[in-house]
Amino acid sequence: MNREIVIFSCLTIHVSRLQIREFLCVFAQPLRSLREIIFFVNERELFLKHIAQTSPSPLAFEITKAEGCLLYDIKGKEYIDLIGGISVANIGHRHPKVIEAIKQQLDAYMHVMVYGEFIESPQVQYAKLLADNLPASLNSVYFTNSGAEAIEGSMKLAKRITNKTQIIAFKNSYHGSTQGALSIIGDEYWRNSFRPLLPDVLHLEYNSFESLNEISERTACVITETVQAEGGIIVPSKEWMQALRKKCLGTGTLLILDEIQAGFGRTGKLWGFENFEIIPDVLILGKALGGGLPLGAFIADKKLMDAFTENPVLGHITTFGGHPVCCAAGIAAMRVLLEEKIIDSIKAKEELFRSLLVHKKITKIRSFGLWMAIEFDSFETNKKIIDACINLGVMTDWFLFAPKSLRISPPLIISEEQIKKVCNIILQACNNL
Ligand SMILES: Cc1ncc(COP(=O)(O)O)c(C=O)c1O
Numbered sequence: 001m002n003r004e005i006v007i008f009s010c011l012t013i014h015v016s017r018l019q020i021r022e023f024l025c026v027f028a029q030p031l032r033s034l035r036e037i038i039f040f041v042n043e044r045e046l047f048l049k050h051i052a053q054t055s056p057s058p059l060a061f062e063i064t065k066a067e068g069c070l071l072y073d074i075k076g077k078e079y080i081d082l083i084g085g086i087s088v089a090n091i092g093h094r095h096p097k098v099i100e101a102i103k104q105q106l107d108a109y110m111h112v113m114v115y116g117e118f119i120e121s122p123q124v125q126y127a128k129l130l131a132d133n134l135p136a137s138l139n140s141v142y143f144t145n146s147g148a149e150a151i152e153g154s155m156k157l158a159k160r161i162t163n164k165t166q167i168i169a170f171k172n173s174y175h176g177s178t179q180g181a182l183s184i185i186g187d188e189y190w191r192n193s194f195r196p197l198l199p200d201v202l203h204l205e206y207n208s209f210e211s212l213n214e215i216s217e218r219t220a221c222v223i224t225e226t227v228q229a230e231g232g233i234i235v236p237s238k239e240w241m242q243a244l245r246k247k248c249l250g251t252g253t254l255l256i257l258d259e260i261q262a263g264f265g266r267t268g269k270l271w272g273f274e275n276f277e278i279i280p281d282v283l284i285l286g287k288a289l290g291g292g293l294p295l296g297a298f299i300a301d302k303k304l305m306d307a308f309t310e311n312p313v314l315g316h317i318t319t320f321g322g323h324p325v326c327c328a329a330g331i332a333a334m335r336v337l338l339e340e341k342i343i344d345s346i347k348a349k350e351e352l353f354r355s356l357l358v359h360k361k362i363t364k365i366r367s368f369g370l371w372m373a374i375e376f377d378s379f380e381t382n383k384k385i386i387d388a389c390i391n392l393g394v395m396t397d398w399f400l401f402a403p404k405s406l407r408i409s410p411p412l413i414i415s416e417e418q419i420k421k422v423c424n425i426i427l428q429a430c431n432n433l
Pocket of ligand 1: 174176259
């Protein structure tokens with residue numbers, strides 16, 4: 001096939017101008033083989049045609065390799081990853097110990113039975129590792145496939161334990177896309193088209209003492225992110241968190257903390273709630289929990305969790321939840337995090353970012369550990385800076401409920417040198433506006 005035919009076939013499959021530009025960019029590189037070029041065009045087109053889309057303008061990067069803190073695209077271009085798969089790759093992409101653990105588990109067994117029936121060593125060992133590193137009351141782990149499923153399970157547990165129905169959540173919170181999780185996310189724009197959703201859900205102002213008055217004897221649970229992630233790193237006061245804990249205790253309400261993004265060291269402590277000196281009744285984990293593979297969990301006292309064993313029996317079940325390969329990967333990742341004392345470096349890295357990111361275009365920085373929202377005057381400014389960063393080799397994006405803010409949520413292993421490089425690039429992008 002010659003060059004003209006390739007271009008012609010590219011045009012006839014309705015590619016956008018952007019795609020053609022990217023195609024030509026790849027094609028212009030003399031070392032690319034024709035096979036590679038055709039593959040590139042096809043994959044992109046197939047992605048748009050056959051992968052269910054979630055927005056009219058997906059990022060559509062074709063990543064061919066990820067390692068540590070770096071991503072590589074189909075053109076061989078390297079990016080420092082400030083997204084980390086949205087707080088997933090806490091110990092970096094493809095850590096060798098995680099890969100080894102996955103291989104070992106693959107050699108033993110993959111799926112053998114639905115969740116909770118057989119004794120599967122990776123699940124048992126991971127539950128023990130988590131419990132050993134949590135307060136004594138968080139000792140029983142229910143593994144799920146995703147964060148949203150863990151949210152669903154926790155809401156069911158709260159209703160079952162308390163015999164109450166009201167669920168309280170907070171404005172600007174994100175908890176997942178399934179119907180129960182969607183019912184409690186704190187933004188009407190995302191909920192409205194899918195009504196009816198769960199009844200008896202109340203959304204309150206986050207970090208407001210006044211809002212705590214709404215929690216009453218009829219509230220089954222309060223679900224909150226320990227630190228609001230997609231709201232743009234909104235950190236509540238310690239006093240408020242402690243008042244919330246107290247109010248829940250006083251009203252017989254379960255306090256459920258969503259640490260799907262806050263967990264596994266991102267805030268500078270292993271668990272986000274440690275920063276506030278409180279202990280939730282139920283802790284929800286996901287994202288980094290699986291070391292790069294899909295895994296979620298809700299964790300509570302066994303006395304509470306046992307409610308799922310009766311009336312009805314099998315009160316919450318899943319086929320693949322706690323998949324042995326995902327648990328094996330998760331154990332390996334958590335061991336690396338703890339043994340290599342990665343968390344000890346977080347506060348210094350946060351400080352380094354903050355000290356370097358000084359520019360008149362930056363209107364505010366909100367941060368909590370290696371988790372930062374760099375705010376600009378508008379979404380348009382933010383978008384231009386994000387696009388420029390990506391062009392210059394830094395992968396970032398914005399937050400769901402904070403479109404004016406650029407996301408810094410890198411693998412926790414990001415080096416000082418990489419932080420300096422990233423900051424230079426962000427400042428360069430600001431200067432070039
Ligand atoms: C704070 C928080 N909770 C829950 C979820 C839902 O997790 P999942 O996408 O694994 O269902 C997310 C996902 O981004 C999240 O950030």
